[in-house]
Amino acid sequence: MSDFINKLYKNQALFYKVFLFVLTSVLIVYLLPKGGKFKYDIPKGKPWQYENLYAPFDFAILKTDEEIAAERQDITRSHIPYYNFNTEKPENIKEDALQEVQNVFPDTTLNVYETIIDDFVGETVDRVYEFGLLQESERLGPDQSVYLLKGNEASEIAYRRILKQGEIRSFISDEISNAGFSSFKTELLEVFFNSIEPNVTFNNDLTQKELQSKLNNISYTRGIIEQGSRIIAKGEVVEGNKYNILRSLKAEYESQVWSQSNYNWIIVGYSGLVALALLMLLLFMRKYRIAIFENNVKVTFIFFNIIFMVMLTTLVVNFNIDYVYVVPLCILPLTLKAFFDARLGLFTHVITVLLLGFIVPNSYEYMFLQIIAGIVTILTVSELYKRANLFISVGQITLVYIIAYFAFTVIQEGNIDDMKPEVFLTFLLGGLATLFVQPLIYVYEKIFGMVSDMSLLELSDTNSKLLKELAEKAPGTFHHSLNVANLAEAAANEINANAMLARVGALYHDIGKMHNPTYFTENQTTSVNSHDELSPRESAQIIIEHVIKGIEIAKKNNLPDRVIDFIRTHHGTSTVYYFFKKEKEANENTSPEDFRYPGPIPFSKETAILMMCDSVEAASKSLKEPTSVLIDNFVEKIINKQMEEGQFLNSNITFKEIQMVKKILKRKLKNIYHLRIEYPE
Structure with missing residues (x-):
């Protein structure tokens, strides 16, 4: 029994994902329409590509909206008051x-x-x-x-x-x-x-009552198609009366009262398709975004957004189908890109659009427009925290909607006479609704405890309470953090990592030094060294402790976990080499484990960049007369040592990217020390 409980405990994350997967599938299937689904697309203005179609049952031909409107107008005009x-x-x-x-x-x-x-x-x-x-x-x-x-x-x-x-x-x-x-x-x-x-x-009441009675008695059908009659032959153009008959067949088919057996089979079919779509999303995360897949909060966040968009679209369709494009579906890729990355945002958007194809009419047109709009969203919005970028992106998304709708109308109608101006208004409203993404991201941050680039921008303000406290208590550390932040940002930009995250992580990585600032050389303003009165072991423990203290201070000040990760990993599992060597001179049997940081080692490109920049910037202060060659060798030596110790094994950074970071650090250090090329005499 205990083995079974242990197995449940070890696999609780997996069981939660299964539960979340099933729950999401059930909710989406519940929201989907439960009538039959017409298996043919009706390509207005194009040849019928399927086999000859015969009426499967008797059905009435529906009048067009124009015919019904004209009939209502005639009744209203001829009504006797x-x-x-x-x-x-x-x-x-x-x-x-x-x-x-x-x-x-x-x-x-x-x-x-x-x-x-x-x-x-x-x-x-x-x-x-x-x-x-x-x-x-x-x-x-x-x-x-x-x-x-x-x-x-x-x-x-x-x-x-x-x-x-x-x-x-x-x-x-x-x-x-x-x-x-x-x-x-x-x-x-x-x-x-x-x-x-x-x-x-x-007598207004009686007049209106009689008029409404006549309007209510309008027949919405004209004529009957008998079972077995040929509706359309393969190759015939779908237009005029043929189009109306096909539209009538589709409406009749989807509105039929299904038996319990039929209904159950429809549920089974929908469940299979929805589960398959969501499974593809999970497999994508498991193969290409393993860190997100293993984080149940992030998986829950993604599934919640899918359910939210399906629910919102269903409500709008049930209220008035004409407003379906008012739903700001592009909020989904924008939100996921803000918290994760563009590829996951686009993949999730496509999966969601495929699910919405079951709900909306003209599903091919709808899916085409929404997928193209999602691609434009991903391509145009690079820095969501810049408001101008969001407004520009919304304008481009709206323009894409309008162009695509115009093209579809021309293809289907063969002219622009039937263009509906009110549709353009719904595109504009949908674009404006997309601006709601910024307050929505803020709400998500509070609910799910995640951090976006907009929050990182706020955290990068050096006038924030915590950074001002660091500048006051440990001015040398603050100056060091600023230098590291500049180096980390430049390096992250070079290898297409998250530059804003790297900068913020660098600004806060050493806040633990506020606890005992004078024990760190950058904060010592006199010739007195606080370590002179301590043993190497005690000094090492104080140095190592700044990581633990930094985590405590960060949590007390509600810093996001993504920022705290930089504090945890910026020294990895390296040793406090100076005091280890000093202790080893006195005692040959000294174990390096007593002088090692607790880790963990960096597990992202950004945290790996910080480790390199922090080590190089701190050590560069020891250079007496730096030259270009000396700096090159100095950077190579420090980073190569970190690689030999395996500090970057979990950080998903390539050798090529490490070389690019080295190149940036060398150039930046040369600029800091104002080195110039020595020309031959």
Whole structure:
């Protein structure tokens, strides 16, 4: 039982990767659409490259978006609006008008003409309200039909037959003139204007309800294709009605209700493809990025980003497929390049795009655009911490999207008339969303404890609290660290290593010397040497201890692990040779292990560069009268000794790169000591 537990413990990292692999696969499969997948691409405007296609079942032909839009427009244009007719108001108004006759006309007139005037007023009110009086001005054409609602009955009439408020004066004036009452026109107009008011109102709710009902009843199909009918023959051009029929078949196929058995097989198929894609990513890391593969936090980070992009794309597709290009997919390679390298970023991007091909329509077009955009992202953004570089890259990514979309549209349509300007807006929005990568990287650093070049740029500021403390407590060490940082940066640039990381590592590699600064020669300002009162063993322990103290100070100040690695490895497993030799003179049996740094040896190009630069810069202070030849031999001797001790075996640095570093160090040291070529006399 104990052996089994030990085996589990030893392989816990592997078990975690298996668990992460399975969990990621399950989550992605869960997010994928579960309908059937149409097995043919529909190349609009191109010949049909597959075998003759026959209808596998009966299905309806879908109308195009343009046909449906035109039909909706026709329905909206021809829709008859509803108006409410108040049947009680005319009777009340007639009574009010007759009462107004008594108030307006003098008694002398009423004694003679009251009956005639009352009859005229009553008949005129009836004519005014025959089809009603409407307050609004002309909103419809005169020949437009409307429904006039009287209670529960609706009658269709021409809109012009309803009297408008603006027409009432001329209408009544004409009635007065035609009846021969011109002599009483002023009084009659006063009667009517004091009593008449609109009784017809527009019924917006019923009008919109009826319109929506008609729009909802639009048929989205036209015609039926029977099972067994030939849809298209090999070599026929996919265009016009053929394209619509193929599009209809694809939609019907993918929307069918599948049986439980079919559904299970679809899940199995998706699981196999997703697992295969993720397995390729793991194998890539295991073969070419073993350090990342062995770090479970980094593997988790990569898989999390894939899930995040798949989830974000799924949400956008479910919300509105037209916004699929707003998803800033190029954030993925940008993020991975910031934390790891360009090749891993691009490989992961391609794997993610392949998985998204199951979700989006026009998958070939989508994958082509996204892969090209990912390549452009990797090629253009070299230093993400420089804001100008990011803006330039976003502009180039957006331009690539636009050019590719333009090309696809021309190929499919044969012209540019069907170009959709709103698509260009989605590309622009997607490009702007890519700028979110900087705050996202900051969040990732806090969550996953990793460090990017942007954080390294902040750490390289010599006005930071820790470096100012180093300059105050150990000024000689601070000056030494600055010199080493300059050398390391130049060497890293020469062999295409991470120059920013090498510089930051060099700035902080000796912060442990703040603990006992006077025990290190660069900080001794007098002729008194603190080591004179100590034995060689004690002196060696103090010197070695600066590595341990440096790690403690770094962790206390929350320096990233990538920077702490430089503190751990900058002396590797070398010996404090001066005190070892001094002790050996007194005791021949002295073991070098007592004078050896704890290590580990450098395990990256950057840490190897620091070891070389640190040793060379520190030892160069002992040169009394440096010459060009002396410096060349001096650099060769120090670095060759480190190679003989096997200090660079784990650092993935080649002999050629070491030679290039030597060349840089020689040149830089000659510049420091202002050496010139000696010309012959």
